[in-house]
Amino acid sequence: MNENKAITVDKLTKKFGDFTAVDAISFDVNAGEIFGFLGANGAGKTTAMRMLCGLSLPTSGTATVAGFDVYHQTENIKKNIGYMSQKFSLYEDLTVKENINFYAGIYGKSNQFIKEKTSQVIANLHLENEVDKLVKSLPLGWKQKIAFSVSIFHEPEIVFLDEPTGGVDPITRREFWSMIYKAAESGITIFVTTHYMDEAEYCNRVCIMVDGHIKAMDTPPQLKKRYNATSMDEVFLKLARNAERAQAP
């Protein structure tokens, strides 16, 4: 395995019956990279992500995540990645502190580690007064920032972020991206999906899936140059406009 690769994917394929959701995709993600994973609805993003997180077995092809194989070492993968989505992030009926304890405990972190790191995380988020409040009483933007901190609390090699900023106000959305940059600087690899095309510009590299295939993959400036576009929004529209699956029932 290449030491500098956080993720390697080669001809990874997933079929459901006669439907090929992900069709022989190949790519690598470098350690410490912010990798944007974009695609039209139904392009196969979620299916691909589930395979990489060790939640779904591929039909064929190979892939490693943090050096572990997606067929045989799914438990190791789960221990070495973080995951956060817009839909499911924290337990609403637990306090901020209880959520942190719960997740860190699941990842087998020691009480000492949890205690020290909790105060650090809480201080970074300026949440000293909210630490014992139920998560459901907090605004969405705060929840998402806490959820992100929780997802990297156990210091994973890679964190998967599935539309982490959906519905979040524009100021908080930017604060969230500052946190992503900081995490990447500390060496965590970021694998992120989003429907906000301005956020695609913040990634080191972007991969665009259409109908189960990777249609394009490069840095945002290169993609704009290649497709003669002024923004990633335009690139995306040019590539995904002719997607068949979005049109089909």
Added chain:
Amino acid sequence: MPSVSAKNIVKFYETKNDKIQALCGISFNVTKGELFGIIGPDGAGKTSLFRILTTLLLADKGAASVDGYDVVKDFKEIRKIVGYMPGRFSLYQDLTVEENLEFFATIFNTTIQQNYDVIKEIYIQLEPFKKRRAGKLSGGMKQKLALCCALIHKPSVLFLDEPTTGVDAVSRNEFWDMLKKLKQQGITILVSTPYMNEAALCDRVALMQLGKILSINSPAEIINQFKKDLFAVRSSKMLSLLNDLKNFNEVEDAYFFGAYHHVVMKHKNEEQDLKNYLSKYSNDNLEIKNIQPDIEDCFIELMKQSHEIELH
């Protein structure tokens, strides 16, 4: 008579030990045939407002009317004349496309044939699959079916609650094209969205945040009211550039904005000062340009103003 009128609408949600104010005195009028956008993040109060206007929820204070009917007294009349597409897919998953549409037509005492012209442009794309169960449709198709079902009784006012949330950029564009066509039929449309760039497609918009309206106007006028100088700046080192910008005391605010950072200046005509300042740092391939604000810049500015008012 306005098509939709809201006067000082207030709504609280009470739980065992908490009282949350979802709407803090919302007032606006929408004229007949207007495409009116309610733009704001989650928690702005968009859904509460739509549910009050469609008579599904009672306000704690204030008054509202749709086509002159009062939302409390005349709720039965309103239900006949409005179309409502909730944020969550709410059709019958195990009925076919056609059965869903027939069901909604029947409830409103009409038939698909009678109002076919209203939905024709949209339904034409669904017709080849009319025997398919709604649950088996793709996201984009479900959305089109939901829109048809909300239109089949030829409503005079259409309420669309976040129809484009979580939808990819291509389908979002298509959806707005459909709305433009519906507008030509004279239907008043109220649409909510968390995507700031969709504001430009509305006749007028209300920017909402935490139960309050920050501004109501045409998109062009909202942009006109942004009085500060705004620059787009980029270099090969975006992160250190942002820090440099934030440390410059003539800069009021600097934030990510796609491929550039947007920089709001404290005073007018400081382009040269900004250039001089940035030239002192190692910013390769530095590019600075004076730009017109986007609705998102305006929203950020208005959010900060509203926050400052609260602090004082």
